[in-house]
Amino acid sequence: MNPMVCCKTSFKLKNNLSELDTLCRNLQQFGNSLGLTKKCIFQINLALDELFTNIISYGYPDSADHWINIAISHENGTLIIRIEDTGVPFDPDSVKTPELIDKIEDCRVGGLGIHLIKKLMDEIVYERCGNKNILTLKKNIETFYDELTT
Numbered sequence: 001m002n003p004m005v006c007c008k009t010s011f012k013l014k015n016n017l018s019e020l021d022t023l024c025r026n027l028q029q030f031g032n033s034l035g036l037t038k039k040c041i042f043q044i045n046l047a048l049d050e051l052f053t054n055i056i057s058y059g060y061p062d063s064a065d066h067w068i069n070i071a072i073s074h075e076n077g078t079l080i081i082r083i084e085d086t087g088v089p090f091d092p093d094s095v096k097t098p099e100l101i102d103k104i105e106d107c108r109v110g111g112l113g114i115h116l117i118k119k120l121m122d123e124i125v126y127e128r129c130g131n132k133n134i135l136t137l138k139k140n141i142e143t144f145y146d147e148l149t150t
Helices: 017-034 038-058 113-120
Strands: 007-014 067-075 078-085 123-129 132-140
Touching (some): 038 067
Antiparallel strands (some): 067 078
């Protein structure tokens, strides 16, 4: 695919961990249609898996069904992912960078997910609009095209 061409996909997922398979499948299909490498798709999937799991685990204090909207687009060598949910407000920038420890047995559980997402993505922008969290992730993918498809 021509890296300058604009492509888009969007889908809704219920706030249920069983939807992680659907998220992964949709991302895989979109990444394959762009000719992205497995490494790139893996990195983006890891970030989205972490975000989606956090939304489900911490975003909704009730047990009702809620919908999470995900839109992915490709514009001029940049992948843009927009995640919208109506969960409790959460700005990833409010999370302090964790102290990284050399020995795994000295690490505390939790707190690394947002740090990992920030390392995997080139830009993260959060906004609260009405009752919605809107998180926009950007990743420059110009160096991640599969040589077999270009």
